[in-house]
Amino acid sequence: MLSYPQKILDSLNKINYTTNIKGETMSGRVIVITSGKGGVGKTTTNANIGTALARAGKKVVMIDTDLGLRNLDLLLGLENRIVYTIVDVVEERCKLKQALVKxxxxxxLCLLAAAQTRDKSAVTEEQLKDICETLKKDFDFILVDCPAGIEQGFQNAVAGASEAIVVTTPEMSAVRDADRIIGLLEAKEEIKSYKLLLNRVRPNLVKTNDMMSVDDVVEILSADLIGIIPEDTGIITSTNKGEPIVNDDKSLAGKAYRNVARRIIGEDVPFLNLEEDTSVMGKVKKFFSGLMGKEK
Amino acid sequence: MNEIFTNLYNKVIGFFRQTEKQETSAKDVACNRLRVVLMQDRTNLTPELMERMRKELVELLSKYVEMDKEALELNLEQDGDQVALMLSIPVIRAKDEEEIQKALQESEEEKEKSEEEDSSEKETSETVDSEENNANKDSEKEESPQEKETDAKEENPSEDKK
Incomplete structure (x- = not known):
């Protein structure tokens, strides 16, 4: 156990070294990933977009600001590697670079983990701003994982960011909360742009008019869309394994997240067509499965 | 055998009906409910305030037309990016000039009385102003073009009113 931290510190020093040797002064983009409502997939989105951006060759750091309820480390499979947290950085028990987990x-890809034993007041808006400013120099993207709610935790997470991704699902409560968050983001001068990410879309239910469609949600919230992620059972297994689903090339949700990352970088990627087979055979199949009593 | 055929028949009919009646689908119910809730969230108008606004409008408008006071509907609706205040009033009978004049006089007299009670004229006009500003802020001062008639009536006499 004791040899562990040293290893990480060494590997971290290596990253610094490469950055310094290039002599680049990067100015990264700080994107906060927020939703208002809990359980809509903020952290999953963060882990996947971060991983996808890193796969695309960008230098990415993820900051978990959900103090007391940290989970980003689990989704990335890094829970055993955390030595220092953001609170240690703020309270000057370590340097910022020491706290970054590779x-x-x-x-x-790096993670700045949240402290599990402290509450939201352990870090202030100003401190988070400073951390983001410092990280901007060394990374292309700083993704801030925001806690649920609209209280101090949200205010902290948003403080250092200039862009936002609002995660929501096609459910009434999630859309309502997203609307509230959008209202709050619009009131913030520092947030230059925000985009909507619609998570857990179930094309089958949309088709039978049992679930709101992507268009419905976009119209109601009148916000720009950055991604549509289909509901995918693979998310459960990927979370269990601590392996973001973007690493699974076969998964549709993984592909959707990779597309989101490409859009963030600036590529023009068309949205995935989630409508399943609308061919004649598809309809015939559906009709017969209906006859067999599988539907309704 | 017969059962299979009736089952088949129902399924076929159901298959075609599904596409026809979309108004009652869960999705549409969700969309409509959400729109209403979001209107309230965005304007900070609680149901209580809406009811108060409705009552005040009834009081005001009944000076000019005889209407079904219970049936006056006041709703916030979304029209694209804009929020519209929709007012629907079932008019029973148009009042003639005399009646309107009489109603106006009555309200003027009432107003004078209340002004006397309030002692100073300035104060009342100030409160009217500030209340109007608040109202504007709350409803985001967007009114729908479809309601021009009622809007016109609303705007002018509202100053007399309070």
């Missing part, structure tokens, strides 16, 4: 697979 991803297992991708050297471009």
């Amino acid at each position: 991803d297992k697979k991708n050297p471009n």
